[in-house]
Amino acid sequence: MTQQDKTNRASWKQNPEAVQANILAVATEEFAEHGLAGARMDEIAARTRTSKRMIYYYFTDKETLYQRVLENAYRKVRMEEAALELASLSPPDALRRLVEFTFDHHCANEVFIRLVMIENIHKAKHLSGSELIAHVNASAIDSLAQICDRGRAKGSLRADISPLELHWQISALCFFNVSNRFTFGKNFGPELFEASGQQRLRTIIADTILTFMTATATD
Amino acid sequence: MTQQDKTNRASWKQNPEAVQANILAVATEEFAEHGLAGARMDEIAARTRTSKRMIYYYFTDKETLYQRVLENAYRKVRMEEAALELASLSPPDALRRLVEFTFDHHCANEVFIRLVMIENIHKAKHLSGSELIAHVNASAIDSLAQICDRGRAKGSLRADISPLELHWQISALCFFNVSNRFTFGKNFGPELFEASGQQRLRTIIADTILTFMTATATD
DNA sequence: ATAATTATGTACCAGACAGTTAAATCTTGA
DNA sequence: TCAAGATTTAACTGTCTGGTACATAATTAT
Numbered sequence: 001m002t003q004q005d006k007t008n009r010a011s012w013k014q015n016p017e018a019v020q021a022n023i024l025a026v027a028t029e030e031f032a033e034h035g036l037a038g039a040r041m042d043e044i045a046a047r048t049r050t051s052k053r054m055i056y057y058y059f060t061d062k063e064t065l066y067q068r069v070l071e072n073a074y075r076k077v078r079m080e081e082a083a084l085e086l087a088s089l090s091p092p093d094a095l096r097r098l099v100e101f102t103f104d105h106h107c108a109n110e111v112f113i114r115l116v117m118i119e120n121i122h123k124a125k126h127l128s129g130s131e132l133i134a135h136v137n138a139s140a141i142d143s144l145a146q147i148c149d150r151g152r153a154k155g156s157l158r159a160d161i162s163p164l165e166l167h168w169q170i171s172a173l174c175f176f177n178v179s180n181r182f183t184f185g186k187n188f189g190p191e192l193f194e195a196s197g198q199q200r201l202r203t204i205i206a207d208t209i210l211t212f213m214t215a216t217a218t219d
Numbered sequence: 220m221t222q223q224d225k226t227n228r229a230s231w232k233q234n235p236e237a238v239q240a241n242i243l244a245v246a247t248e249e250f251a252e253h254g255l256a257g258a259r260m261d262e263i264a265a266r267t268r269t270s271k272r273m274i275y276y277y278f279t280d281k282e283t284l285y286q287r288v289l290e291n292a293y294r295k296v297r298m299e300e301a302a303l304e305l306a307s308l309s310p311p312d313a314l315r316r317l318v319e320f321t322f323d324h325h326c327a328n329e330v331f332i333r334l335v336m337i338e339n340i341h342k343a344k345h346l347s348g349s350e351l352i353a354h355v356n357a358s359a360i361d362s363l364a365q366i367c368d369r370g371r372a373k374g375s376l377r378a379d380i381s382p383l384e385l386h387w388q389i390s391a392l393c394f395f396n397v398s399n400r401f402t403f404g405k406n407f408g409p410e411l412f413e414a415s416g417q418q419r420l421r422t423i424i425a426d427t428i429l430t431f432m433t434a435t436a437t438d
Numbered sequence: 439a440t441a442a443t444t445a446t447g448t449a450c451c452a453g454a455c456a457g458t459t460a461a462a463t464c465t466t467g468a
Numbered sequence: 469t470c471a472a473g474a475t476t477t478a479a480c481t482g483t484c485t486g487g488t489a490c491a492t493a494a495t496t497a498t
Contacts, residue, residue, distance in 0.1 A: 038256035124401035176391035182343035208431045
């Protein structure tokens with residue numbers, strides 16, 4: 001090693017958090033794009049401002065990195081969702097707003113949707129039951145439960161559907177809209193996924209949920 | 220092909236069709252389980268009654284094999300769906316029956332669902348617009364269109380939702396039920412995916428679609 | 439029969455890829 | 469200032485994996 005070599009090296013500031021955040025951001029894109037098996041550590045490293053060594057330094061191995069990516073994605077998305085304020089609206093209005101918000105939010109977070117799809121392929125093996133995740137998930141159901149409770153009290157929403165079941169329905173419709181647009185579009189045409197089709201689906205989904213939840217129970 | 224040929228063929232020790240079918244069956248399981256990148260050609264070969272050499276002999280390479288698996292899966296599933304007979308039922312009854320059939324069918328074909336998920340991760344790049352696939356897809360919409368037409372004539376189903384939009388909704392609810400059970404179950408508990416929960420979801424989905432389609436248009 | 443064609447099995451390879459080594463450079467704190 | 473620890477780089481390793489070369493058997497055509 002010569003003197004020349006040493007001076008060629010640029011000087012740097014230590015910034016562990018930024019390095020880790022950078023790795024996580026790049027890895028998120030890469031895993032969302034190619035899946036766990038399809039993603040390449042070399043490719044992630046190349047697109048990072050740091051080196052492959054540092055990925056292993058901070059994240060141990062590929063699977064751990066993937067796990068951290070997944071956890072991080074869930075945290076960010078659930079936080080955003082929890083920020084929605086619904087208490088001031090009437091139960092039906094709050095429900096419609098929640099559905100439309102969920103629709104828009106899923107559309108705007110394809111990366112997250114893809115990570116969830118990928119994790120389902122892996123049978124949710126890597127999805128930790130972390131304290132934080134469990135908490136934000138519970139609060140998602142909770143805010144729906146509040147709408148349901150208020151609706152039941154007023155008689156404006158049917159009471160025989162649990163908040164969990166309602167959440168499941170909303171998720172299904174909004175998730176599928178993003179997750180399956182490629183095969184659905186190729187099989188049945190792209191209309192539904194162009195701007196006007198999406199507008200219509202958004203309304204149809206909200207109407208479907210609202211019509212169902214404001215109907216009287218049949219039994 | 221002569222009589223002689225046929226009898227000879229029946230007694231052949233070599234059996235290309237069976238070999239190909241065997242490869243395709245094993246590959247279907249393997250790709251559905253691990254995805255395109257995650258599946259291992261050596262593993263597929265090992266579980267086959269033949270050798271790796273034969274996979275490449277008949278299917279050229281991994282991607283082509285995957286494509287054939289996908290095409291095959293679509294063909295089989297769509298054929299089954301098309302066998303459903305609905306003309307004798309009233310439009311609402313036919314619709315309910317179709318929804319429940321779709322729900323059951325998706326539940327019983329997790330391998331297919333997983334292949335579709337995987338293909339969506341690949342942005343439907345490998346999904347051919349083959350003559351046959353296009354035809355059975357069109358006929359799926361067609362049978363719904365017939366229900367819708369009859370319902371409109373009788374006034375028993377609303378007319379402002381297209382068969383395509385209706386199909387989209389039914390697909391979304393039934394597909395998500397299988398595709399996302401792992402992450403949903405881990406996040407919100409397994410109740411909905413146990414026997415009684417599934418029974419309830421099945422009814423809820425059908426009720427949701429029926430309630431929506433028998434409601435009068437709001438505008 | 440026998441050449442031509444189709445089908446099959448064995449052994450192997452070249453490149454890819456996750457993960458590592460070792461040393462150098464930088465920061466921090468006493 | 470300087471030792472100790474943190475951070476970074478480049479080259480390396482061993483294994484995995486998609487794909488193939490070569491040999492051979494089964495079947496058909498002449």
